[in-house]
Amino acid sequence: MSNVAIRNLQIELGGTKVIESLNLDVKAGEFVVLLGPSGCGKSTLLHSIAGLIDTTSGQIEIGGKDMTWADPKDRGIALVFQSYALYPTMNVENNMSFGLRISGTPKAEIARRVSRASDMLQLGPLLKRKPANLSGGQRQRVAIGRAIVREADVMLFDEPLSNLDAKLRTELRRELKQLHKQLGATMIYVTHDQVEAMTLAQRMAVMKGGVVQQFDTPANIYNEPANLFVATFLGSPGMNLFRGRLEQHGGRTLFRNEHLAVDVTHYPFRQPPVGTRECVLGVRPEDIDIGNTDGAEGILGATVSLVEAMGAHRVLWLDFHGTQIAGIVQDQQKIDSDKDISFSIRTKRLSLFDGASEQRL
Amino acid sequence: MGYVVKQENAVIAVAEASSAAANDSGVAAANALSSAAGRRRKLAWTPARAGVYAFLIVAALFFLLPLYVMLVTSVKPMEEIRLGTLFALPVNLTLEPWVQAWQSACTGLECDGIRGGFWNSVAIVVPSTILSIAIGAVNGYALSFWRPRGAGVLFAILMMGAFIPVQVMVYPLVRVLAAVDLFSSLPGIVLIHTIFGMPVMTLLFRNYYAALPMELFKAARIDGGGFWRIFLQLMLPMSTPVIVVAVIMQVTGIWNDFLLGLVFAGSEHLPMTVQLNNIINTTTGERLYNVNMAATILTSVVPLALYFISGRWFVRGIASGAVKG
Numbered sequence: 215m216s217n218v219a220i221r222n223l224q225i226e227l228g229g230t231k232v233i234e235s236l237n238l239d240v241k242a243g244e245f246v247v248l249l250g251p252s253g254c255g256k257s258t259l260l261h262s263i264a265g266l267i268d269t270t271s272g273q274i275e276i277g278g279k280d281m282t283w284a285d286p287k288d289r290g291i292a293l294v295f296q297s298y299a300l301y302p303t304m305n306v307e308n309n310m311s312f313g314l315r316i317s318g319t320p321k322a323e324i325a326r327r328v329s330r331a332s333d334m335l336q337l338g339p340l341l342k343r344k345p346a347n348l349s350g351g352q353r354q355r356v357a358i359g360r361a362i363v364r365e366a367d368v369m370l371f372d373e374p375l376s377n378l379d380a381k382l383r384t385e386l387r388r389e390l391k392q393l394h395k396q397l398g399a400t401m402i403y404v405t406h407d408q409v410e411a412m413t414l415a416q417r418m419a420v421m422k423g424g425v426v427q428q429f430d431t432p433a434n435i436y437n438e439p440a441n442l443f444v445a446t447f448l449g450s451p452g453m454n455l456f457r458g459r460l461e462q463h464g465g466r467t468l469f470r471n472e473h474l475a476v477d478v479t480h481y482p483f484r485q486p487p488v489g490t491r492e493c494v495l496g497v498r499p500e501d502i503d504i505g506n507t508d509g510a511e512g513i514l515g516a517t518v519s520l521v522e523a524m525g526a527h528r529v530l531w532l533d534f535h536g537t538q539i540a541g542i543v544q545d546q547q548k549i550d551s552d553k554d555i556s557f558s559i560r561t562k563r564l565s566l567f568d569g570a571s572e573q574r575l
Numbered sequence: 576m577g578y579v580v581k582q583e584n585a586v587i588a589v590a591e592a593s594s595a596a597a598n599d600s601g602v603a604a605a606n607a608l609s610s611a612a613g614r615r616r617k618l619a620w621t622p623a624r625a626g627v628y629a630f631l632i633v634a635a636l637f638f639l640l641p642l643y644v645m646l647v648t649s650v651k652p653m654e655e656i657r658l659g660t661l662f663a664l665p666v667n668l669t670l671e672p673w674v675q676a677w678q679s680a681c682t683g684l685e686c687d688g689i690r691g692g693f694w695n696s697v698a699i700v701v702p703s704t705i706l707s708i709a710i711g712a713v714n715g716y717a718l719s720f721w722r723p724r725g726a727g728v729l730f731a732i733l734m735m736g737a738f739i740p741v742q743v744m745v746y747p748l749v750r751v752l753a754a755v756d757l758f759s760s761l762p763g764i765v766l767i768h769t770i771f772g773m774p775v776m777t778l779l780f781r782n783y784y785a786a787l788p789m790e791l792f793k794a795a796r797i798d799g800g801g802f803w804r805i806f807l808q809l810m811l812p813m814s815t816p817v818i819v820v821a822v823i824m825q826v827t828g829i830w831n832d833f834l835l836g837l838v839f840a841g842s843e844h845l846p847m848t849v850q851l852n853n854i855i856n857t858t859t860g861e862r863l864y865n866v867n868m869a870a871t872i873l874t875s876v877v878p879l880a881l882y883f884i885s886g887r888w889f890v891r892g893i894a895s896g897a898v899k900g
Contacts, residue, residue: 266793287799299790303812312808313798360794 216277216290216367216400217242218263223272225255225262225424232258233424236272240417242367245394245401249411250421251447256404259421260370263402264293277367287317289368292361296373298353300345300360307341310360324363331359334396335389351382358390362397371403375410387413408448412436420444437563442572445496445565451529451540454502456495457569460487469495469566473535474514476559481566483575492569501560502541504530513556521549532557649673649868656864672865676873680866682845682853689870692850696830696877698761699846703768704825708818710769711776716806718777719784720792730777737774745838752839759841767839768829776821783817784810819888827878847874 218240225233233255240246248256261267263274265286274282281289301309307328314324332338335355345353354374361369371390375383391414394401405411411418412432419429420443428440439445445453458471460478467487469476476495516532516539530541530549541557543549566575618624644661649672651665678688685691714733718726748767749758757763787810795805836846845853851874855867 261793264793264797266796286793286797291797293794293797295790295794297788297790299788299794301791301795301809303809312795312800316799316804360798364798 215242215398217275218368218400218402219273219275220259220263221273221275223259223262223274224270225258225267226270227258227267231424233262236424236426238419238426238429240400240402242277242400243398245391245403245414245416247411247415247418248402248404248421249406249408249415249418249447251406254421255424256421257372258424260293260372260402260404263368264291264370265289266293287313290366291368291370292364292366293370293372294354294357294361294374296376298345298357298377300353300356302345305342305344306337306348306356306359309345309356310363313360313364327363327365328359331362334362334393335359350378351386354378354386358393362393366399368400368402369397371401373405374403375405376407383410390414408450412448420447438574439496439565440574442494442496442567445567449498451499453496453498453565454539456497456537458493458495459490460493460566460575461490462487469493474559476561476564478561478564478566480561481564481575483566485575487575493575494567494569494572496565496567497539497559498563499529499540499542501563502532502539502557503560504532504541504543504557505547505555513558515554515556518549518551518553518555521551530555645868645872649865649872651865653861653863653865672863673869673873675863676854676866676869680854680863680870681857682850683857689847689850689854689873692845692847693873695840695844695850696847698844699764699768699836699840700826700829702765703772703829704822706765706769707772707776707825708821710773711821712780712811712814712818713806714773714777715780715782715784716810717802718781719787720789720805720810721802730781733774733777737778741771741834745834749838758839761840761844764836764840764844767835768832771835772825772828775824779817779821779824780814783814787813816888816891819885823881823885823888826881830877 218238220236220238223233223236223238224231236259238259248259250256258267262269263276265281265284269282272282273280276289276291286293301312304312310328310331311324314327319327328341332341335358337352337355337359340348340352340356345356348356354377357374374390375386378386387410390403394414403410403414415432417430418432418435420427420435422443428435428444435444436448439448439453442455446455456469456471456474458469458474461468461470466477466479467481469478478495514534516534518530519533519538520531522529522531526544528543528549530543532539532541532555549555567573568575647662647664648656650668650670652667652669652671655663655666676688677690679686680688682689682692717723718730752758752763752767757766791809792805795809800809830846831848832846833848833852837849840846840849851870854870
């Protein structure tokens with residue numbers, strides 16, 4: 215179990231700055247997820263922690279030791295690739311023991327580690343097969359097994375579940391969480407799938423353009439997103455946004471635009487609001503009270519434009535004076551398209567962002 | 576228009592069936608054949624089809640007729656050849672010219688037949704092929720995975736070397752080899768062939784390894800593999816298709832080489848091609864056409880046999896991406 219500390223990391227690839235002055239502290243034994251859209255630098259960061267990409271400047275510490283220029287094999291890490299990267303000419307057993315054989319581990323120890331990994335991942339009957347004769351899920355398990363036998367302090371995962379079908383993904387997700395409990399190793403996991411990130415992470419770093427936007431627990435990131443990007447990235451369907459102004463009236467602070475007014479006096483402002491300012495109000499779809507008329511604020515009217523059935527709940531898309539907003543209904547009452555419907559906004563978990571800087575107020 | 580398309584589909588289906596059969600995938604072949612049979616319409620003889628066939632037959636004849644003449648002449652006694660009937664089948668079939676070509680034809684001063692040249696060629700081809708492929712493979716591997724600084728420049732220089740005609744470099748190479756005492760010797764000619772084979776072999780292997788996923792290499796590096804271990808234990812076992820292509824290219828090219836063997840091999844190691852030229856062009860007195868024909872066919876036996884045995888793998892190797900662009 216080692217911690218990973220990244221200080222002022224700078225990575226330039228082909229002339230472009232992919233990562234600039236990045237600082238990240240992963241505690242020993244923690245499961246950290248790097249989440250972000252394609253091209254945000256999360257895979258680059260992971261590969262530089264692994265030692266496969268050279269840094270332009272900055273330090274990478276693993277287990278308290280400076281590993282910025284160490285060889286990948288000396289860093290005490292293991293990496294699971296998105297495309298599994300299994301050696302096609304070797305069978306599963308040899309795939310897993312390749313690294314151990316290179317480092318001269320005694321045969322008995324190799325056998326012990328391989329059997330432990332294959333027990334954990336149910337690879338027993340597959341040991342003599344070649345990767346070409348395995349299904350996608352089995353291949354991914356072998357790739358994870360190869361990482362486990364290294365008994366590394368830090369395990370790195372580069373979007374390992376992206377190439378699997380949806381059902382397999384949920385299964386392996388649970389197995390990975392179990393694995394973390396069993397092994398207790400520090401795990402850094404890269405994904406663009408927010409569901410994976412939310413379910414697996416103890417702490418999550420949302421990245422955009424090579425910069426960490428917010429590094430916190432999934433619950434905090436979901437409930438208190440630090441900026442507009444994080445707010446809209448997480449949550450399905452995305453957060454509803456209303457542009458407007460903050461105004462002071464007597465002792466109360468109001469968010470106001472031409473169609474609605476919301477009392478935000480009890481909102482946890484980082485700095486007490488002064489005067490008026492342009493801002494954006496964010497309301498999660500589950501905080502839109504549809505049809506229910508005893509909400510905290512006034513009743514608002516909209517037209518139903520689309521109903522999406524999700525099985526357990528339904529997503530309702532409402533046309534509110536030209537903007538599309540999403541709401542969630544749990545009951546099975548019939549709701550017709552193009553009908554007028556009333557809704558209200560629950561104010562317990564709102565988000566306010568500055569209109570210009572898009573930072574949380 | 577639709578009718579012509581259907582015919583072409585049938586032709587393509589037959590082609591698919593034959594290539595599928597060649598690929599030993601019985602299921603695919605059966606499917607292709609049955610789908611061709613499923614189209615019960617008979618293929619009519621349009622002028623276009625007749626033209627295609629006519630062209631193919633003429634082209635085939637163009638290449639096969641000399642071979643036929645050679646084969647037929649090589650088994651005729653000289654009296655029949657003097658009759659001048661080039662295409663006639665032999666009346667008195669004799670294998671004497673073949674025996675003569677192999678062991679008693681005169682190659683310059685000695686009259687030991689062409690068998691000496693055969694073994695010389697083998698002695699040249701085997702080490703040259705092994706060395707040039709080994710070096711090309713390591714080069715291609717280093718260029719595509721390790722990508723050292725300046726690799727692009729080195730590669731460009733190597734490729735430039737491939738475009739300079741061999742004849743231009745003969746005299747400078749003679750001087751260089753003479754300076755290191757390797758001129759006119761077996762190690763010298765092997766070295767020459769290895770060097771001349773490097774550009775193409777490097778290109779071949781580099782393109783092949785470029786198509787292999789980089790993540791495989793990264794995984795091996797994380798596992799602790801160094802330059803040679805990753806090459807020998809991981810990349811080389813995966814390179815069978817491209818090695819087959821490289822072997823076929825090199826054996827055919829080096830066996831058929833004349834100029835370099837003539838200049839650099841030295842009189843004790845003259846390859847079969849040079850010996851053949853000696854037999855044919857330096858006879859005094861009567862020209863023994865049947866012996867000449869037999870000697871020529873003997874010289875080309877090795878590349879021909881190589882093609883017939885492994886041609887299928889060559890095509891497969893190219894089709895599967897062993898040679899890209």
